Amino acid sequence: MRLIIFASGSTGNCALIRGGGRSVLLDAGISARRICESLAAEEMVPEDLDGVFITHEHADHVSGLAVFLKRHPLPVFAPGGAADALRLSLPEHAHLIRTVTPEQPVSLGCMTVTAFSTPHDAAASVGYRFEADGAVLATATDTGCVTDGMLRLFAGADAALIEANHDLDMLRRGPYPAYLKRRILSDRGHLSNAECTWLAAVLARQGTGKIVLGHISKNNNLPGLARRTVCRALEGTGAELYVAPESGRLALEVSPCCV
Numbered sequence: 001m002r003l004i005i006f007a008s009g010s011t012g013n014c015a016l017i018r019g020g021g022r023s024v025l026l027d028a029g030i031s032a033r034r035i036c037e038s039l040a041a042e043e044m045v046p047e048d049l050d051g052v053f054i055t056h057e058h059a060d061h062v063s064g065l066a067v068f069l070k071r072h073p074l075p076v077f078a079p080g081g082a083a084d085a086l087r088l089s090l091p092e093h094a095h096l097i098r099t100v101t102p103e104q105p106v107s108l109g110c111m112t113v114t115a116f117s118t119p120h121d122a123a124a125s126v127g128y129r130f131e132a133d134g135a136v137l138a139t140a141t142d143t144g145c146v147t148d149g150m151l152r153l154f155a156g157a158d159a160a161l162i163e164a165n166h167d168l169d170m171l172r173r174g175p176y177p178a179y180l181k182r183r184i185l186s187d188r189g190h191l192s193n194a195e196c197t198w199l200a201a202v203l204a205r206q207g208t209g210k211i212v213l214g215h216i217s218k219n220n221n222l223p224g225l226a227r228r229t230v231c232r233a234l235e236g237t238g239a240e241l242y243v244a245p246e247s248g249r250l251a252l253e254v255s256p257c258c259v
Contacts, residue, residue, distance in 0.1 A: 008244035019132025020110030081123030165190035
């Protein structure tokens with residue numbers, strides 16, 4: 001299986017997952033043009049995709065969806081409340097939107113995708129577990145805290161994309177208004193570097209061999225700071241650490257591993 005991240009952060013999120021002879025997008029929070037250009041760099045066209053999996057309905061995860069579907073009608077999978085919101089905002093594409101239920105697997109040929117609930121201030125928010133070619137990739141990039149349900153679906157993952165949204169000191173001293181800081185810090189907001197470090201350490205001890213830090217805030221964090229904070233906790237585990245770019249490309253092979 002292969003993970004290619006096209007963008008990750010507060011301004012837009014989109015990734016490509018390929019495995020088991022199938023290819024899907026994870027979110028569409030960048031322009032349709034950028035999505036198509038990113039696919040072309042992988043020697044793909046949108047018609048090669050089997051669908052788009054949406055984590056939740058916030059703009060940084062769906063802003064490119066309307067134009068993309070107009071030109072390339074594909075199945076869109078989203079959790080209940082998010083699926084409803086997308087049908088209302090994109091009535092001309094409502095027939096393409098399919099509701100996924102947390103912990104009920106969706107089979108696309110030899111790829112299996114299982115959603116799991118994440119606590120975030122959206123109509124509905126999920127992470128996804130992708131299984132193909134004997135490998136497991138788990139993703140969760142918008143969550144205010146780590147739940148037992150999330151840990152259960154992360155168990156056995158060979159690679160994981162997790163959130164390192166903000167540094168606590170940068171956020172508290174930063175320019176955001178108080179209400180927005182409270183939102184980010186809440187149990188339905190975003191994970192801090194410290195919380196991400198705890199999750200990364202748990203995953204590494206369980207055998208996850210590759211960990212990617214994503215959804216790093218442009219205003220309240222630094223990629224190098226997030227990496228240094230998490231890296232210390234992974235010493236001696238054998239896990240490899242990567243940082244997803246805000247704009248650019250990160251490609252990762254996901255294969256069965258034993259750390």
